[in-house]
Each structure stands twice: as structure tokens, then as C-alpha cells.
Amino acid sequence: MAELKSDVRNIVGTTTITELKIPVPWGHIAAKTWGDSSCFPILCLHGEVDNAATFDRLIPLLPQQFYYMSIDLPGHGHSSHYLPGIPYKFIDYVAVLRRIVDHFSWAKINILGHDLGGLLGLFFAAVYPDKIMKLIVFDVIHPVLPRQHLINHIKLNNEHLLSIETDEAVPQVFSYQTLYEKLCSWRAKDSSVAAIDASISRNAEQVADGSYLLTMDQRVRYINYPFFDDRQFHIILKNLRCELLIFTAKGIARNQNILPVTSLLYIFRYKCARFEHHIIEGNCDIHLNFPTRLVPIMASFLQEIRSSL
Structure with a gap:
């Protein structure tokens, strides 16, 4: 079944913005897209209690040779809710991403994720390493909970x-x-x-x-997270193969819940095709509040083509 396109279309510069509804068994996944659908796709994933609009200020500043799709995760934004009594589970969200990739018959994608969306990107890239070229994440939630x-x-x-x-x-x-x-x-x-x-x-x-x-x-x-211990989390991340760019906001108020990048540097450096970590002045919504601080780094990362790929 083809996705359902709304009649709402806006133009930002030369970029067309379109609202989509992607069919799933319980209803639909809502999304807004920027650019030409024939271009290489970048799937954009929001954080907790958020939605696709979180990237409205960032995406128009990024290289326009890509097709950006920002989705509302199930239960968020304009997407369908799960049935009453059914809790939302992190692992099910990973399956939602696979449904979207399969729906559009994308061989490979890039992922851009904030907070919860960043953790989803890491898990999807680890579970489906053949599907991800480049992964960019901001302030990723740390899923390890003390016993x-x-x-x-x-x-x-x-x-x-x-x-x-x-x-x-x-x-x-x-x-x-x-x-x-x-x-x-x-x-x-x-x-x-x-x-x-x-x-x-x-x-x-x-x-x-x-x-x-x-x-x-x-x-x-x-959301029900699969709270792993550090050893289990490291085993999962060791399956990463993509290029990885991590941003950490320097002034974030909940540092204790953010992925401790320093403990994972070895994995990222030796398992990922390329790894960069940048600490940026700002808070947990730096992509929304100060997008220009990210754009030069992101543009370089997205546009550089490595011979190993």
C-alpha cells in the first residue's frame, strides 16, 4: 500500500515539505519530509514527549541533496496510538523503523536522532548494520539502570x-x-x-x-526500556559498523542520564567505519535552539564519501 500524502505542502527556499501517513497494522505513522524522495534518505527520530517538528529549524539548513523524513513515533504527534492497555516498548519502536525502511524499499539509510531517537538509531544500526550508512545522534538516553x-x-x-x-x-x-x-x-x-x-x-x-x-x-x-547492564549494552554496540557522529550538549541539566561516551570510545572507534564526538555549547534541545552550531559539522560528515563505503 502506498503512503497517503496530505494536501498540505509548503516551500522553504527550494525545498518542498510534505506530510505523509505510512500505513501500519494499527493505523499509520505520520511523517513530514523535506526534499526530493529520489534522493538518499535520512530518517529523523525525535526524543521523549516530542514529535517530528523538533527538526523544523535544523533540516532546512542541512545539505539539500538528501531526502529528510522526520516521523512521529507511535503515540506521538499525528501518528496512531496503540490499542488501549498496550504499553509502548522501546524494542517495538526498533521494529517500527524496520517497517518504514521496508515500506519505502530503502536499501540503505542515514539516521538522525535526538534523545530517545538517538538511542533508537544506535540500536537499529546495531541490529541492522547492513541498512545504515551514517548515524548522527544528540544527547542519547543511557539505557543502563542500576540493579x-x-x-x-x-x-x-x-x-x-x-x-x-x-x-x-x-x-x-x-x-x-x-x-x-x-x-x-x-x-x-x-x-x-x-x-x-x-x-x-x-x-x-x-x-x-x-x-x-x-x-x-x-x-x-x-516507555518500557530494556534496561541492560553495561556488559549487555556493550555487546549490542559492538555490532555497529556505520559512520557515527555524536553531539553532547555541554550545558545539559540531566547529564546523569546521557550516554557516557567516554566509556564507549573504544567500541565506537574500533567498530564504526568512522567516529566523531563533539561537545557543543547549549542544552538538551541544541538542534532546535542553536542549529547553526551543528550544521557545519553535520554537513561535512554527511557529504564526505569514504572509499571504504
């Missing part, structure tokens, strides 16, 4: 999910200010106005009285 916290984490996660099912029985309608404050509390503490506005733009709809209906599935606040 002493595991039981309590599972308990709290389950209780939150059950509570949300009760809450969502009633339409979640808020003033802009209340919704803004809620999203701030659900995201990183140092989220910017631009980041929250981007989240609201696809995770809520304005209704007749000027208030906002939350359309994002609140269950995505409690």
Missing part, C-alpha cells in the same frame, strides 16, 4: 500507566499555559520555549474556545 533501582522502576512504571488509563477516560483539555507547564514537567528541566512550542504543535490541537486538546498518548511518558 538496585530495577524493581522500584517497574512498579512505578506500571502504576503510572494504570493511572493514565483512568485519566484519559476524560478528554484532556487545557489552557495553553497549563499544557505548556505540563509538557515542561514531562520533559527535560531545561527545555526551551521553542522546544515546548514544537511539542505542542503536533501533540495537541486547538479547539473552538481557544484551549488545547492533548492528542499525544500519555502512555509514551512511560
